[in-house]
Amino acid sequence: MKIPVLAEKKEYCCGCGVCVNVCKTDAIHMKCDEYGFEYPQINENKCVGCGKCMDVCPYINTDNHKNKPVNAFAAVSENTDVMDSASGGVFASIATEFIRQEGIAVGSALENINGKLIPHHITVDNLSSLQKLLGSKYVQSDTEEIFKEIKKLLCENRKVLFSGTPCQVSALYSFLGKEYDNLFTMDLICHGVPSRKMFRDYLNYIADKYGKVKDFIFRDKKRGLTFVSRAVCEKNGKENVRYIQYGESAYYIFFLQGNTYRDCCYKCKYADKNRIGDITIGDFWGIKTQHPELFDGNHKIFDSDKGISCLLVNTPKGKELINTYGKGLSLYKSTFDKIALENKQLSQPSVPKGDRAEIMNIYRTGGYAALDRYFRNQSGISIYISKLKSKIPLPIKKILKK
Numbered sequence: 483m484k485i486p487v488l489a490e491k492k493e494y495c496c497g498c499g500v501c502v503n504v505c506k507t508d509a510i511h512m513k514c515d516e517y518g519f520e521y522p523q524i525n526e527n528k529c530v531g532c533g534k535c536m537d538v539c540p541y542i543n544t545d546n547h548k549n550k551p552v553n554a555f556a557a558v559s560e561n562t563d564v565m566d567s568a569s570g571g572v573f574a575s576i577a578t579e580f581i582r583q584e585g586i587a588v589g590s591a592l593e594n595i596n597g598k599l600i601p602h603h604i605t606v607d608n609l610s611s612l613q614k615l616l617g618s619k620y621v622q623s624d625t626e627e628i629f630k631e632i633k634k635l636l637c638e639n640r641k642v643l644f645s646g647t648p649c650q651v652s653a654l655y656s657f658l659g660k661e662y663d664n665l666f667t668m669d670l671i672c673h674g675v676p677s678r679k680m681f682r683d684y685l686n687y688i689a690d691k692y693g694k695v696k697d698f699i700f701r702d703k704k705r706g707l708t709f710v711s712r713a714v715c716e717k718n719g720k721e722n723v724r725y726i727q728y729g730e731s732a733y734y735i736f737f738l739q740g741n742t743y744r745d746c747c748y749k750c751k752y753a754d755k756n757r758i759g760d761i762t763i764g765d766f767w768g769i770k771t772q773h774p775e776l777f778d779g780n781h782k783i784f785d786s787d788k789g790i791s792c793l794l795v796n797t798p799k800g801k802e803l804i805n806t807y808g809k810g811l812s813l814y815k816s817t818f819d820k821i822a823l824e825n826k827q828l829s830q831p832s833v834p835k836g837d838r839a840e841i842m843n844i845y846r847t848g849g850y851a852a853l854d855r856y857f858r859n860q861s862g863i864s865i866y867i868s869k870l871k872s873k874i875p876l877p878i879k880k881i882l883k884k
Contacts, residue, residue, distance in 0.1 A: 485524060485531060486529070488501060488510070488524060488535060488536070489522060491745075492745035492746065493745040493746045494541050494542075495521050495522065496540060496541055496746050497521065497746075498540060498650055498653035499512055499522075499625055499626030499629075499653075500538050500625075500653040500657045501539060502522065502626055503629045504534045504535060504537075504538050505534065506532070507528045507529065508528060509526075509530075510523065510525070510529075510535060511523055511525070512626065514677075514679060517677060517680075518678070518679025518680050519622075519677045520677070520678075522535070537656075538656040538659075539656070540652035540653045540655075541751065543656055547652065547655050547758050548757065548758055549756060549758075550756055550796070551755065551757060551762065551796050552796065552797075552800075552801075553794070553815075554792070554815070554816045554817050554820070555792070555814060555815060556766050556776065556790055556792060557570050557766075557793040558570040558571065558783050558784055558785075558789075558791065558812045559571030559572065559812075560783060560811065560812050561575055561578060561810030562574040564703075564788050564789055566613065566617065567616050567617060567789065568616075568701055569764070569765040569766070569789040569790060570766070570788075570790045572791040572793055572811065573589070573616070573645055573668060573763060574612070575808065575810040575811050576803065576808055576811070577606075577645075578609060578810065579806075579807040579810060580641070580643045580666075581609055581612065582609070583641070583806075584640075585607075585641035585642065585807075586607045586635055586642050586643070587606045587615060587643045587645070588603060588604070588605050588628065588643065588646075589603060589604075589644075590619045590645075591604045591615055592619060592697075594696065594697070597694075599682075600624070601619050601621050601623045601624065601681065602627070603623055603625045603627075603628040603646065603650075605642075615645070617699060617700060618700050620676065620681075620700050620734075621675060621676055621678055622676065622677060622678055622744070623646070625653065625654075629657040629658075632644065633658055636662045636665055640664065641664045641666070642665050642666070643666045643668065643807075644665065644666070644667045644668065645668040645670070646668075647669065647672040647752075648669045648672060648750075648757070648758045649672075649750070649752055651667045651669045651758045655667075666760050666800075666802075667759040667761075668760065668761050668803075669752075669759030669762050670764060671763070671792075671827050671828060672747075673737075673747075673832050674743030674744065675743055676733070676737055677742075680850065684733040684850055687854060688713050692713065692722060693715035693717025693720075694715060694717070696715065698711065698713050699712040699713075702725065710725055710727055710728070711725070711728075711734070712725055712726075713726065729861070729864055732856075732857035732858075735861075736841055736853075739834065739836050740832040740835055740838075741835065741838045741841045741842075742838075742841065742842070743832060743834075747832055748831050750827075753827045753828070753829070753831040754828070755822070757794060757796040759800075760803055761795055761796060762793070762794035763793055763794075764792050765792065766791055766792035767824035767825060768823055769784075769786065769790050770786055772820040772821075772823065773816065773820070783812045792821040792825065793811075793813070841853070
């Protein structure tokens with residue numbers, strides 16, 4: 483019997499947990515490394531050497547389901563409030579119609595479980611709960627429990643819409659092992675993911691200053707599109723809301739600079755023009771340059787201050803998804819090249835803009851508090867400028883922008 487070697491190098495593992503799901507002897511569990519990233523560990527006393535875990539690994543089998551986009555659009559939702567979404571509300575719009583037609587949406591939610599905010603994938607079959615799936619989550623979402631639930635739903639002939647990073651979509655396909663006509667997938671233009679442990683440490687840091695964090699929004703567009711987060715805290719029985727500009731947060735700055743992702747994110751085999759999902763969505767960065775005609779006063783639905791999505795249709799099922807469930811979308815034809823110009827992960831993996839090894843080592847040895855001190859020493863007065871920006875109401879920001 484030969485024991486499989488999973489994640490021989492850290493860059494070969496995306497932490498999806500699909501190997502845990504397929505193991506019939508419960509020989510695999512996920513374990514955090516010194517940086518908080520989870521990797522599979524095999525109990526050799528339980529392993530029977532079947533190799534199924536290797537067969538389903540999305541980093542070993544990266545060519546399944548990859549497709550070249552056939553259509554490209556700028557997109558904005560007309561049937562949902564885009565202020566609740568990260569960009570133009572494509573997922574919200576499609577998922578709303580999908581649920582109305584008795585489908586089930588699956589995506590990442592930040593749920594309060596036993597007093598802790600946990601990022602994990604959940605299923606939603608009603609519009610009142612759909613809000614949980616909206617908005618960006620700049621942290622790795624736990625998918626370990628969701629694959630079996632999705633398979634059960636598909637076998638019950640329920641329609642399922644799955645949204646996630648490309649490696650998570652690939653992991654789902656690998657786990658299922660066959661095509662399902664009632665499964666539709668949506669992959670995100672992903673930069674990379676910090677660990678859940680680092681995010682949890684960041685929330686604890688906020689809690690030490692302002693009180694226990696009961697809710698957290700990564701991008702609150704009511705303060706503009708410049709990555710202002712909102713933390714709902716409770717201290718001494720009183721609830722207070724804290725807005726945090728990205729420039730005053732070590733977590734945000736190092737995320738945006740690409741310094742805190744999993745090792746695999748810098749070697750990502752899904753960061754290219756061939757897409758794994760039926761459709762691909764993301765922010766349409768640089769749209770004013772690529773499509774200035776949208777801002778001539780005749781296309782008022784496309785408001786760059788509220789966010790505009792890019793949308794790639796990659797498969798026939800992607801076309802079906804748009805035609806059947808995308809009726810609440812306003813679409814404007816674009817090209818892959820225009821979308822990819824400022825979405826670099828459509829052509830190459832992320833590249834860190836700082837000394838990632840030093841940054842991660844500081845976190846490993848001193849925790850988030852040490853990382854924050856390092857960030858503040860590096861940032862100087864710019865932190866205070868960011869704090870001032872976070873307090874400016876959006877209408878005033880628009881005036882200053884003009």
